[in-house]
Amino acid sequence: MTHTTRLNRTNIQTLSGGRTASIVEIDGEAIRLISSTRRKKTISASMRDGMVQLSIPATVDDLQIITVARQLTAKVKERQQRSNESSTDDELMQRAEHLAKVWLGGEVAPTSVVWSDRQKTLWGSCTASTGAIRISTMLRQMPQWVIDGVLVHELAHLKYPGHGDDFQAFCHQYPKMKEADAFLDGVAFAQQNS
Incomplete structure (x- = not known):
């Protein structure tokens, strides 16, 4: 294990709200850092797009980041x-x-309904001719009612190929469809802007 005390930041991006995103390598693993001037003490970790993401206060030094990253990863x-x-x-x-x-x-x-690692730009897909539905593994971390919304959306494609009025009326029989759509729109927006 290399005992680095200085991190090499790459892919540096300025985000909204006084945040900066960058990629660092710790023990051979790429980790996304989101440092924030608003964050005072807490450090949190999550999995985003297959990569560990650490949210840290901007004041944390590299040695502390490395120590915490090893624990939280x-x-x-x-x-x-x-x-x-x-x-x-x-x-x-x-x-x-x-x-x-x-x-x-x-x-x-x-x-058939299966989880799919290949679904990177869609939450789900349906092949109406075969009745096969694939759901993105990106949804696994999301609330069940959101996953249910995607499942209902794809199920509705077994009856209606497009997204017309009949399709909308059919899938909106699921009472949380609007909320699930809004939730996923928010996730997609955050991913594009992070």
Whole structure:
């Protein structure tokens, strides 16, 4: 283990609210730092786009960042692993069948519903001709009602290929569809602006 006391920051970006984003390497792993002039004491870690992200006060020195990163990276990865294991494709399929029955009157039935690592720009996709639905693994960290909204959206494509009025009316039978859409719009906006 290299005992570096100075971090080499790359991909430096100025964000809103007195925040700066950069990428550093600690023990051979790329970590995204979000330093904030507003943040006074707390340091938090999360997994974002497959990378550990540390949110830190702007006043924290590099040695402290390295020490905290080593502690929190392991915890974040362990939490991510548990989350990934907690929801299988079988459970996702059962959830989709349940939602189709409860909110879509049993009018649609998928042939398969799976988590997909390939979905990087879409939350989900549906091949109506085969009844196959793929849900982005990026959703695993999100609230269940948001995942349900994406599942209902994709289920609705089994009946309606486009996003017209009939499609909208059909999928908005799910009572939290508006909130799920707004939540995902917020996530997408934050990702584009971070």
